[in-house]
Amino acid sequence: xxxxxxxxxxxxxxxxxxxxxxxxxxxxxxxxxxxxxxxxxxxxxxxxxxxxxxxxxxxxxxxxxxxxxxxxxxxxxxxxxxxxxxxxxxxxxxxxxxxxxxxxxxxxxxxxxxxxxxxxxxxxxxxxxxxxxxxxxxxxxxxxxxxxxxxxxxxxxxxxxxxxxxxxxxxxxxxxxxxxxxxxxxxxxxxxxxxxxxxxxxxxxxxxxxxxxxxxxxxxxxxxxxxxxxxxxxxxxxxxxxxxxxxxxxxxxxxxxxxxxxxxxxxxxxxxxxxxxxxxxxxxx
Numbered sequence: 001x002x003x004x005x006x007x008x009x010x011x012x013x014x015x016x017x018x019x020x021x022x023x024x025x026x027x028x029x030x031x032x033x034x035x036x037x038x039x040x041x042x043x044x045x046x047x048x049x050x051x052x053x054x055x056x057x058x059x060x061x062x063x064x065x066x067x068x069x070x071x072x073x074x075x076x077x078x079x080x081x082x083x084x085x086x087x088x089x090x091x092x093x094x095x096x097x098x099x100x101x102x103x104x105x106x107x108x109x110x111x112x113x114x115x116x117x118x119x120x121x122x123x124x125x126x127x128x129x130x131x132x133x134x135x136x137x138x139x140x141x142x143x144x145x146x147x148x149x150x151x152x153x154x155x156x157x158x159x160x161x162x163x164x165x166x167x168x169x170x171x172x173x174x175x176x177x178x179x180x181x182x183x184x185x186x187x188x189x190x191x192x193x194x195x196x197x198x199x200x201x202x203x204x205x206x207x208x209x210x211x212x213x214x215x216x217x218x219x220x221x222x223x224x225x226x227x228x229x230x231x232x233x234x235x236x237x238x239x240x241x242x243x244x245x246x247x248x249x250x251x252x253x254x255x256x257x258x259x260x261x262x263x264x265x266x267x268x269x270x271x272x273x274x275x276x277x278x279x280x281x282x283x284x285x
Contacts, residue, residue: 001028006093007044007280008085011227011258013117015277018258019227021082022047023089024284025059038284039070045222046071046082050090053104059094067103067110073221078107078158080121080229080272081258087112087119088276118261118273125270126234128153128162135190136161142187143179143196143216155234159194162238167201171212174200175253181216181223194219197231199239202251209259210248211239227258232272240264 004025012018022042026049039047050059051066059065067086069079083103090096091114100113111122131154133140140149140163148166155162165174177198184196195217202209213235215228225231232250240246240262248262261273 003027003030003038003284005042005282005284006085006089006278008088009277009279010081010084010088011229011252011260011274011276012256013275013277015279017256018274018277019081019225019256020044020279021079021085023082023086024049025089025094026051035068035070035075040072043072045225046076046079048079048082048086050086050103059090060096061098063096063098063100064102064104065090067105069105071220071222075106076220078105078123078230078233080123080232081227081274083110083112083121084119084229084274084276087121088278091119092276093278093281115273118275120271120273121229123229123233123270123272124157125237125264125268126155126157126160128155128160128234128238131161136188136193138187138189139184139193139196142183143198144177147173153238154192156192158230158234159192160197160231160234161193161195162197162199162234164238165198165200169200171200171202171209171251171253174198174212174214177214179214179216179224181218184216184218188219195231197235199235201242208249209251210243210245211235212251212253214252214254224254226254226256227252227260227274229260229272232260232262233270236262236264236270236272
């Protein structure tokens, strides 16, 4: 059985930056254990599997597909960049004729649409609530040492901890921070954190970015993720409230880096837009 597979760099318009995801197009059902084996073989933060929901479905004409995401270690309930990559394969490679694609996922129905040179993802918006510092002090110290922390929030829906560094810090401080994400595993004693977001306010007086972030998920086998849609489903809610803005431009400053255009909606969801670059096309044999 041959499975078409693609590598797509998401949240960038340049190859070899942004966040790479593998995307598999499944013409037929795949043995359950093969999903995880393929994801481990691809060894990217996520491998996405697009499947037909009905026998007569077609990757170029149908508008609704099943979608699952696997890290090299396990299946995850939501992955923004691999959804963006999946939409890019359908829109740009398969030349899908629909203006909007719907993906049926573990996080409900997600929609993707083309707007000029961006693909816009319709994602759930997740609130992060004030978090008792004592509980997570050791984890924060493992991440940022003695740096000044301005705010700590926790998102129970996504199990992500959001740590905002002091506004006195520039983007470069976040970029230069040397992190040993492996240490987070022993420092996290509550059992409730599965992802750590570090964020700092941007300089948005002009055309700059409203906020910057880095994201770590060693609990899922990802020491640092280059650009993370699901983390921005939490960040969007937080920064929208903090800045009093619904339209924002964000940059995730990993080594590869990536930009996200954010529009917080009034229905409890968020539109996150990004560009993509398809860098590899092939077949799993």
